Amino acid sequence: MLLRIKQSQIRQLKDEAYCSNPIEACALLFGKSIKTAYSVKKVVVAANILNSIVEFAINPQFVVVELKKAETEGLDLVGFFHSHSARAYPSIVDLKNMKLWPNTSWLIFSLTEEKIAAYMIRNDKLEKIGLKTES
Numbered sequence: 001m002l003l004r005i006k007q008s009q010i011r012q013l014k015d016e017a018y019c020s021n022p023i024e025a026c027a028l029l030f031g032k033s034i035k036t037a038y039s040v041k042k043v044v045v046a047a048n049i050l051n052s053i054v055e056f057a058i059n060p061q062f063v064v065v066e067l068k069k070a071e072t073e074g075l076d077l078v079g080f081f082h083s084h085s086a087r088a089y090p091s092i093v094d095l096k097n098m099k100l101w102p103n104t105s106w107l108i109f110s111l112t113e114e115k116i117a118a119y120m121i122r123n124d125k126l127e128k129i130g131l132k133t134e135s
């Protein structure tokens with residue numbers, strides 16, 4: 001699996017992570033999915049309603065509104081972004097939440113490692129996703 005994302009979108013997400021640090025930043029990633037790749041077309045930054053430094057949650061009503069908007073634009077929810085002050089690897093809480101959103105990519109930016117990585121749950125297994133940044 002591959003996640004295609006623009007350099008400008010990565011920059012936007014990193015900026016968001018640095019701005020909200022130490023609170024975890026989060027965003028919805030909308031785009032197109034074809035069999036082996038997700039292509040991010042739109043980044044929607046969301047508030048972390050938990051105001052937490054170790055986990056995040058997005059207001060479900062906000063998600064529904066954005067899902068409806070995206071639908072009219074012909075876009076699907078292809079991923080979630082959030083930042084970590086730990087390593088760029090899903091936490092135990094992340095893994096639980098990821099199971100609720102199978103086949104959706106989880107993009108994690110580690111402020112401590114300055115590293116970004118993507119994962120997904122597929123066939124009940126954690127899988128690392130290739131990241132392809134495009135200009």
Ligand SMILES: [Zn+2]
Pocket residue numbers: 054055082083084090091094
């Ligand atoms: Zn996390």
